Amino acid sequence: MKDRYDFTVSSRGFLDDQGHPLNDLPALASDTERVLSAYRNMVLSRTLDNKTIALQRTGHCGTYPSVLGHEVIGTAIGQCLDPTDVLVPYYRDQAAQILRGVSLTEMLLYWGGDERGSAFEHCAEDLPVAVPIATQCCHAVGVASAFRIRNQHRVVACSVGDGATSKGDFLESLNLAGAWQLPVVFIIQNNQWAISTPRRLQSGSETMAQKAIGAGLPAVIVDGNDYFAISDALTRAITRARAGKGASVIEALTYRLGDHTTADDSTRYRDAEELKAAWAREGVKRTQSYLHQAGLWSATREQRLQADCKSRVDSAVAAYLKTPPEPPTAMIDSLFATLPPALQAQREQLARTQEKSGGDL
Amino acid sequence: MKDRYDFTVSSRGFLDDQGHPLNDLPALASDTERVLSAYRNMVLSRTLDNKTIALQRTGHCGTYPSVLGHEVIGTAIGQCLDPTDVLVPYYRDQAAQILRGVSLTEMLLYWGGDERGSAFEHCAEDLPVAVPIATQCCHAVGVASAFRIRNQHRVVACSVGDGATSKGDFLESLNLAGAWQLPVVFIIQNNQWAISTPRRLQSGSETMAQKAIGAGLPAVIVDGNDYFAISDALTRAITRARAGKGASVIEALTYRLGDHTTADDSTRYRDAEELKAAWAREGVKRTQSYLHQAGLWSATREQRLQADCKSRVDSAVAAYLKTPPEPPTAMIDSLFATLPPALQAQREQLARTQEKSGGDL
């Protein structure tokens, strides 16, 4: 037993609120194609998001959680992972998922109420979105354990919200990641709200990052709207994990710019001023400003990008809308690898219903 | 966002392994009657413990977890709480429970397989021992919440083992205690083992105390065999909680000197040397040495104490052994405040069985 034990959570920022560099930028900034494609992805994600909300409003999609305010973090995650790594997303990670290879149509199917939206044709090992908060953290350490057991130098990235940090699954998983030195990076996307519950009621802790300390993990806190800060933190954490040096935690500060979901009305519980201030600091615009300042962007380029994103989203929407629902028998056929005899009769019943109701379903 | 956030867990010790004062003793040391009665309680608890193990070995008790190594911590908890406070114990807190007013016979009944062992005649609001690890932490914050809601200046003390710190219930409860500034003190009785799982496999954290940091709670780490250190830490934490300043965490280091329970054989997984070293540092003997050095103890007093403890335990055992089991109908009658009609028939069935089998049950 020592007289005292000291712990630190540190932070490093690169851009101010207007996208001006504060410090020397990290090495990755010199890869201009990377930065440009990051920005393109943010805009694509936001375009899809706006469209999905519109679809929901017109009855073509189920309850949907907007990604507004999370595009920079998601994009950085998507860029920093190798294809053979595994993403364990939460439901505001569309920007990351796009880069992982989840198609826009798959995402629409998922929120549109179709299980095939999680069948991910192009990133076979990534986990589907976990709706029960924080449960995915246990899966993340499980995947990372598999990598350790098989001596693979692969990394898991696992996202959660600020609300999720209160739930046992998150905390238990951090602890295992520390005890077993697992190759996993936890990203807390702290958007200041868990539905109507503000950050301050979620925990008495000064930061969310410090939740890593109890698990013996290193943690940093970054501005999640600063593309360089979050990318730099992720790169360090992933490199560390890949080298077998264990897990870490990144708290990325942002703000939920939209309602919690399309079923929510955030004016009931939060201040218009707070929201306005957050819009002034948001990351997509900030990244664009940086690109302008760096001479990498122009109004024409912006126009072209917007048009391109719109057309990609439109064709995804068209593909989604023309995908017929699965036959109801799929609900039985998908349950087990092979149909147990006990379910045969129910399957037949469903097949009959299906015939009867015809196109009705 | 600051550049860095710093956190500290500190520690303060008063006695060396042989019971010599290292520093100036805390004020409570001048209350010699308190120190003497602490020692008496430690010996009583140990006497009961030895006897219970013997009862189990001879078929007169169920599986039983020994308190060996936890007597000092438990005694300090029992002494530091006010009668109107609430103890939320774990299963190695007998030394605390004795001081709270749980009778030795009740404790024997509980481990002997009789529910009446948790009916606590003399401490009506204390919780019964929680077998599912760490679940009691949520109850502790619930009790503390009731105190807050009613503006009562009462405090909850909640014990857990080192293994329990891995479980969500513990971590979620700490977080609530921090968020709601609850009057609760968590005591981690770190005896280095969770059955066969050593401390090092339980968590990658340097200390258990630092698990408080993520919840925004202050934490200290003390030698749990140093009566003054643990008493001093408890006094500070309880005073703080009672004053409405919120919760805190104490990690008390000790060693599980016995098997996990009477169903366990710890020679399978732990080193005889380690155990021997722990015996050299254990707290009951250490407290005795302190008393001797302070001129407060003598061989005669020790003899008298041993005899007294033996006779108290013997009469508790006699009372326990001659308590007939409850009638089997008690299993139905105790479930709801009033018997639902649905259970009437089953109750009658039990009453008949009871008659038929006579003394057999």
Add this chain to the structure above:
Amino acid sequence: MTDVTLVEAVNLALAREMANDDTVVVMGEDVATNGGVFRATVGLKERFGYKRVLDTPLAEALIAGTAIGMATQGLRPVAEFQFMGFIYAGMEQIVSHAARMRNRTRGRLSCPLVYRAPFGGGIHAPEHHSESTEALFAHIPGLRVVVPSSPQRAYGLLLAAIRDPDPVLFLEPKRIYRALTQTVEDDGEALPLDTCFTLREGDDVTLITWGALVQETLQAARELTGQGVSAEVIDVATLNPLDRETLICSVTKTGRAVIVHEACRSGGVGAEIAATLAEQAFLDLQAPIVRVTGFDTVMPYYRNEQAYLPGVADIIHAVEQVIAL
């Protein structure tokens, strides 16, 4: 006296009992400032203050367990799980503690608490938001499981649940939260727990159900009149402990039973009811007991949820089957 929806009736009952009894506290995720994601607790914080209407951190084991600790202190917490699909993390606290505290302490401590949760499918919500796993809880000794099926019963049963000295799981059929209105007199009158409600008398067959499907079952009963079939409809309401008496009496009279529930069939509460009838109404049964239920699979996402949910036609079909025999 006003016409209210089921969710408004829940709110009325909460407000009434909080006013009656200052040991009642409401807690859960988003219940205070936001008034609950379904607005069941709206206005309570404003009226009763933040000390009695508590927004908790996001942690269901904690919510379940904190309520237990409060209850041992004589408070009467009404804790909300935002959706039944998120109750499972609280299962250990519910099963191992809430339902047992009285038993474990031989009556010294008890858990006069209510766990509320919206349940069931059909509202186009995302996955995990459509659970009907009431059977998991109805098997737990010491825990009452109560399901209202109308605004009036929501009001009266919730009052009873809060006043009950033992823990109650109160499952609210969210598909009909706003589907119908009823006049509810806010008079503080509770309805009895542990009792089925016979909603419609009949001679030929007993239709047994609870929750949202009471609507479809009543509709089926009405349509069956046209075929000359007189159906008795029973809303079970309290799934555990079960009022076997009423069910047995009815089936003894009609000789036929159809049980309707949304949960998947295997091991649903319908099984317990069928087993009870097969044991205790056997000699009066004139046809097999048929269950009209969800399929033995996960509730599909919303594009296919209608194919999963039992409907009026399924109930009528089942009745035709048992009547034919």
Add this chain to the structure above:
Amino acid sequence: MTDVTLVEAVNLALAREMANDDTVVVMGEDVATNGGVFRATVGLKERFGYKRVLDTPLAEALIAGTAIGMATQGLRPVAEFQFMGFIYAGMEQIVSHAARMRNRTRGRLSCPLVYRAPFGGGIHAPEHHSESTEALFAHIPGLRVVVPSSPQRAYGLLLAAIRDPDPVLFLEPKRIYRALTQTVEDDGEALPLDTCFTLREGDDVTLITWGALVQETLQAARELTGQGVSAEVIDVATLNPLDRETLICSVTKTGRAVIVHEACRSGGVGAEIAATLAEQAFLDLQAPIVRVTGFDTVMPYYRNEQAYLPGVADIIHAVEQVIAL
């Protein structure tokens, strides 16, 4: 070929399959160095190394969920809950993820994992150590629930469970962990899942049971011969999905059924079986279906646990009842 106990058969099957298939990993509290508190995993760490036999921290949600993550990677984890009484914290992971991963991803990811847990009472353990809540899991679509009742079936069914591409909850009746021995040939031959085992043929009544009570039920069947009653005994073995075929056939033949289980009666798996028979063997039933079960209460601590547990006399009594009709 050796005579082994049930717990030794579990150990044999684990070792056999770990040797066969290096994707099999064993995990849980105290399973590695200590070999499990019941010694079910003894020797595995020494033989297969610490990377495949993992002592976890004390956290059941974590154990359940980590196994899921591993399984999505193609490992075949066999995760132990130390006692069934401690499985509830893992419930959310089991219900919302393990049982659904295949369904949720339309077969892209799956959970070929086994959750093992000793269950049932009668061993003088402390409270919370005597649970028989198999019904909670048998109601979960996508999850197989398997209960062996002898060393041979423990060996064969566990092999099948590990090889199965979907999640299996494997409940081991700890009261008979060491109560009987049987010759088990360690030949890697699995037994079928989803199938009941008819242990004894008979004409007058079908006794349906599983787990530890198979012993008492067989004993009752033997004693009933003396009274001229020929009882068929069926070990259900897989509680979900249920092999209804075998049960219905048997009861169609005998016309009478007695269901025996240790769990409390209301909502137990016996209810599903009785409901199935009442629906599908109705016309052949000559007497009510009777359930011999635990009482609808918490298993008492050990001084009174014998009064809770169904015994041979209770089974015989129930048979006499149904035969009399």
